[in-house]
Amino acid sequence: MKPSLVLSTVLSLLLPHAAHAGDCAERIATITPGKLTVAAYDYPPFTFASPDGTITGIDPQIVTRFATDHCLDVVTQVMDPAATIQSVISGKADVAIGSWNRTEKRRQVLDQSAPLYIDHMGIYSKAGDTTIAATLGKRAGTVTGFFWVSDLQKLFGSNLKLYPTPVALAQDLAADRLDVGFLGYNAGSYNQKTQGAYPGIAIRIAEPDDRIQATVLPPQTTVLYTKGNTSLGTALDLSIAHQHADGSMAKAVRDVGFDPAILDVGAPRSVK
Structure with a gap:
């Protein structure tokens, strides 16, 4: 800046x-x-x-x-x-x-x-999803504390699972117990590049969607x-x-x- x-x-x-x-x-x-x-x-x-x-x-x-x-x-x-x-x-x-x-x-x-x-919202998936629309109907997860939790709950209902830590979410994503995760883009991309985290998972910045405020106005x-x-x-x-x-x-x-x-x-x- x-x-x-x-x-x-x-x-x-x-x-x-x-x-x-x-x-x-x-x-x-x-x-x-x-x-x-x-x-x-x-x-x-x-x-x-x-x-x-x-x-x-x-x-x-x-x-x-x-x-x-x-x-x-x-x-x-x-x-x-x-x-x-x-x-x-x-x-x-x-x-x-x-x-x-x-x-x-x-x-x-x-x-x-x-x-x-x-801090941009990231979509974590094996399918390489970039839009919220592409994730609907899938088994989704995020971590307690992110401000986008309530918006995701409205869209996914019982299909959204809350995790205590990003590590716990990553484990389910890797084991195919989860189809898509919503976490911060910055941290995930860093860990993937430097530590080999999230193998086989595509991490993308979520495209703007009025239903999820974080995608329209990054926090x-x-x-x-x-x-x-x-x-x-x-x-x-x-x-x-x-x-x-x-x-x-x-x-x-x-x-x-x-x-x-x-x-x-x-x-x-x-x-x-």
Whole structure:
């Protein structure tokens, strides 16, 4: 993404303190003072999460940079996708990461940072389906937590199975217990290219279909954080803007083989 001259100028004036780890005069409210508790799940390349709590990838780089610039130690909690959101809602974690989409539903119980990057919906199938119409009537699956779940349930009804993780879905797809899966395109294409994941499965960006909002207006991803924590949200948004502007976020996505065009997020929006 190419920030405008105005944005770059504003950031140069507003961010000198946030950009240096040694200057921590700003008070940011967190569950444990001096620490940023991060709930994460394994979703390469956005988040590589190990059971021992080690996290790397695009999203961890973003929150770690934020924490470092504000003299906060990162404490990680690794769990299933849906559990990361509940961890923040219940006050056990400050933020949740893992390519989460900005949605109206989540705004009711969580606050959402400025957008990070675009996440297209992907269709995973042996048939190479690219349209929603081509998948109707088939045994379909997706993972709990994606905002397109409700739209898919309306179309597929009992033919749609919900999974706790992408790995569980992939196993059924490979074993022919499932005909088609709906997951994020970015992560799937990355894992297929780098790790040989989804052998024999075609991963395609879903063509626009008004029945599935995610195909018409690709969602923006976000860092989810405790609702009402203004000090955390304001500082986080400023850090994200800085990381867009200084090229560090572009480097992070290039390092995993993605086109930095996914950083061209546009104005913040929350999908229904």
